[in-house]
Amino acid sequence: MLNIFPCSFGRPSNYGLAKTLLKIPLDVRAGWLVSDLQYQKLISEAEIAHLQSSLYSGLFQVEDGVRVTTNSTISHLRGELFELFLNVQEGTYHRLVTLHIYVDPTSSLEFLTPVYHATVYPTRGSEVIFSTPIALKNSTDKLEISSLTITGPFTLSVHGKSVKLHFSEPQEAAKIHVIYLGAFLGNMVVAQCKIVVEVLDSERFLLADKKFKVEFTLGTLPGNFTVFDVQKRNPSEPLLFHLEQPSRFFKICQLTGRVSTLQTVGYGVYHVHVVARNQRKQRSDAWLEILVLKKFVPAEKSRSRRHLDDVVFKISENTPVEEIERKQMKIPLFPGETVGEVSVAKDLLRIDEEGRIHVLKPLNFEKTSSIIATVPINGLQSR
Incomplete structure (x- = not known):
């Protein structure tokens, strides 16, 4: 031995x-x-x-x-x-x-x-x-x-x-x-x-930035739709790209860094973790934020005091609070409007004056299947 x-x-x-x-x-x-x-x-x-x-x-x-x-x-x-x-x-x-x-x-x-x-x-x-x-x-x-x-x-x-x-x-x-x-x-x-x-030099970053953001406001994205081309810091340096976690909705071309859809992508905020490596096996990571929005175009510049809209947000059970925050849930407001105090489910959520919704802890379906709240809006014009 x-x-x-x-x-x-x-x-x-x-x-x-x-x-x-x-x-x-x-x-x-x-x-x-x-x-x-x-x-x-x-x-x-x-x-x-x-x-x-x-x-x-x-x-x-x-x-x-x-x-x-x-x-x-x-x-x-x-x-x-x-x-x-x-x-x-x-x-x-x-x-x-x-x-x-x-x-x-x-x-x-x-x-x-x-x-x-x-x-x-x-x-x-x-x-x-x-x-x-x-x-x-x-x-x-x-x-x-x-x-x-x-x-x-x-x-x-x-x-x-x-x-x-x-x-x-x-x-x-x-x-x-x-x-x-x-x-x-x-x-x-x-x-x-x-x-x-x-x-390796940890400061030698291979990509143009550590965060990228792209926004679409024309409706849902079709399959095989080009979303974004991840930029290199040195355009002449060959890199290999991949996604750190497999995605149901997006893919990336290994050689070019082009991100495209795998299927129809609905409204929401998506985060894609992109990894790039060079010939010396140096690695750089970047986040791509993809916003697919239905642009809110108000038909009127004001609303009556008795106006009532239904705004629905869906959250998967036990979703971490950090991931819920990235969804950027918000109540649409007209110019000059602010949200008043909401008295329902204060231990579960908070809505600030700008209408941004903050979930305070992960939601469990068996305990809380839905939260329904009437949100008062200040600054209404009477008509």
């Missing part, structure tokens, strides 16, 4: 101390981390390293001037001990660092995948989620897992047989972080994986 020790995170067995004798398993793949020169205190943060040409230098490469990795297999060097020369530079100052590399005849173990990649927004929570767990394939050895490089803004923790990665500090700028994890058997790294976390 594989045992992963929580206390192993940090610098196990003096791995993080300066040393130039390094063991590599015989069958490692290309991309195996030989040494993080900064983490092992072989160079400073101000220095960068380059490979010096030698008999074995063609088998290795230096990433970002810091990490020495293999760029091919080394199985033909079984049992070999050789030197790898690095030219370290800071400004005009140069010095030489020599790594002594021994190719151990033992075979390496493997993580479930050699490279883990995640794309995250810094505001999406502290844990970084990967499609494959960070864990080793079956092993009967007792192994310690630790970082082989500087972990930056992350902390590592063990959950069962897998490793979790968390943000230890908030991230404000977009950046790509690269971390290597190693499984240790004694002082030797016998398994290794690379972790790439791409932190």
